[in-house]
Amino acid sequence: xxxxxxxxxxxxxxxxxxxxxxxxxxxxxxxxxxxxxxxxxxxxxxxxxxxxxxxxxxxxxxxxxxxxxxxxxxxxxxxxxxxxxxxxxxxxxxxxxxxxxxxxxxxxxxxxxxxxxxxxxxxxxxxxxxxxxxxxxxxxxxxxxxxxxxxxxxxxxxxxx
Amino acid sequence: xxxxxxxxxxxxxxxxxxxxxxxxxxxxxxxxxxxxxxxxxxxxxxxxxxxxxxxxxxxxxxxxxxxxxxxxxxxxxxxxxxxxxxxxxxxxxxxxxxxxxxxxxxxxxxxxxxxxxxxxxxxxxxxxxxxxxxxxxxxxxxxxxxxxxxxxxxxxxxxxxxxxxxxxxxxxxxxxxxxxxxxxxxxxxxxxxxxxxxxxxxxxxxxxxxxxxxxxxxxxxxxxxxxxxxxxxxxxxxxxxxxxxxxxxxxxxxxxxxxxxxxxxxxxxxxxxxxxxxxxxxxxxxxxxxx
Numbered sequence: 001x002x003x004x005x006x007x008x009x010x011x012x013x014x015x016x017x018x019x020x021x022x023x024x025x026x027x028x029x030x031x032x033x034x035x036x037x038x039x040x041x042x043x044x045x046x047x048x049x050x051x052x053x054x055x056x057x058x059x060x061x062x063x064x065x066x067x068x069x070x071x072x073x074x075x076x077x078x079x080x081x082x083x084x085x086x087x088x089x090x091x092x093x094x095x096x097x098x099x100x101x102x103x104x105x106x107x108x109x110x111x112x113x114x115x116x117x118x119x120x121x122x123x124x125x126x127x128x129x130x131x132x133x134x135x136x137x138x139x140x141x142x143x144x145x146x147x148x149x150x151x152x153x154x155x156x157x158x159x160x161x
Numbered sequence: 162x163x164x165x166x167x168x169x170x171x172x173x174x175x176x177x178x179x180x181x182x183x184x185x186x187x188x189x190x191x192x193x194x195x196x197x198x199x200x201x202x203x204x205x206x207x208x209x210x211x212x213x214x215x216x217x218x219x220x221x222x223x224x225x226x227x228x229x230x231x232x233x234x235x236x237x238x239x240x241x242x243x244x245x246x247x248x249x250x251x252x253x254x255x256x257x258x259x260x261x262x263x264x265x266x267x268x269x270x271x272x273x274x275x276x277x278x279x280x281x282x283x284x285x286x287x288x289x290x291x292x293x294x295x296x297x298x299x300x301x302x303x304x305x306x307x308x309x310x311x312x313x314x315x316x317x318x319x320x321x322x323x324x325x326x327x328x329x330x331x332x333x334x335x336x337x338x339x340x341x342x343x344x345x346x347x348x349x350x351x352x353x354x355x356x357x358x359x360x361x362x363x364x365x366x367x368x369x370x371x372x373x374x375x376x377x378x379x380x381x382x383x384x385x386x387x388x389x390x391x392x393x394x395x396x397x398x399x400x401x402x403x404x405x406x407x408x409x410x411x412x413x414x415x416x417x418x419x420x421x422x423x424x425x426x427x428x429x430x431x432x433x434x435x436x437x438x439x440x441x442x443x444x445x446x447x448x449x450x451x452x
Contacts, residue, residue: 017166019163019165019166019167019202021163021164021199039162040204041196041199041200041352044264044266047266054270055266055269056270057266057267057270059203060195060196060267060270061195061270062169062199064171065214065216068217107265107266110269114244126265128264128352129265129266129267129351130266
């Protein structure tokens, strides 16, 4: 069936079967930043944002169900500069192999929108549906903390360095 | 893994959804959050020929109190409950469970009513609904009926919903200030099925005796169970350590778990006992009663 998905602000017409999973539709549209990991709704690497701030596992949703809901993938995070969460993952070495990183960042963006000043416990709780098999959680938490700080600065404020 | 093929319908009213369920009968499944159904379809454990996607139905995402009941519409996501400050502060049992269902991302999509309808023997909401004495509201072509949760939960993955029907709402009694509860769950990791879990809710009378009590356990039998004998031991009594211990024993007696990677039969039975005991102590503690 013909559907139109709005991904990162662009309408994409695609021909899918009802059973096509959102993760596959996104990747078939050329956006391979959305990874597929466990294929069992356990790992969270396929996380994307629906309607701007709702994280969903795109392997556990049909593409047809996403019609009418703008989708943000990792490719949609950066504007002319890296998104603060991307910058923070870079600065804090919040990734090792990088496989879980898109999902980690999108879950973090949703957390920071809901809770701009999360404690370490709240960060770990919010990210507990995203697995990092490199077990790089320490630096992931640091990255989210840095991003929170950066996003709470008034717009236009200069960075320390 | 790709699910089997199915015909997809996206009705725009409950009436239309119910008509589709009547038309396709046992071939059709309702798609709400899909957080259990879609994985089951990917593993081909479920292969419905027809999916009726209710996500676009208007007016099913309500979460409101009316006539002494908290009405949870069929499109209320777990996070709607988890992030609802008033519910978190007054519904102690529901607050507990809302933070341990599946994992945080799944909770954005999964629904309370969908979990109850899926009726996985390890689901968290069924035991919660048992302890809170919830009701289900079921719509069919002939109208609407309300069913006590004990009648709704029939067997493993089986509810009293008939062909041509869909659940539109779960109802939880509004707790008063003398009511508390707790949900205690053991899981190997966030998002895994419970190894065992217990839900308790109780109301104290003015004299400190237990006026009403509900105890449910999950993941320790082919369906969530009410620990009726344990409730009976405590109802009308002043809670004591010995009584709580005896009531918790009743959970182990009725538990009939399957051994698996999460634990042996003996271990799970014992955890049913331990978790009911912990839940009772925690619920009483929240009412200022030290045991």
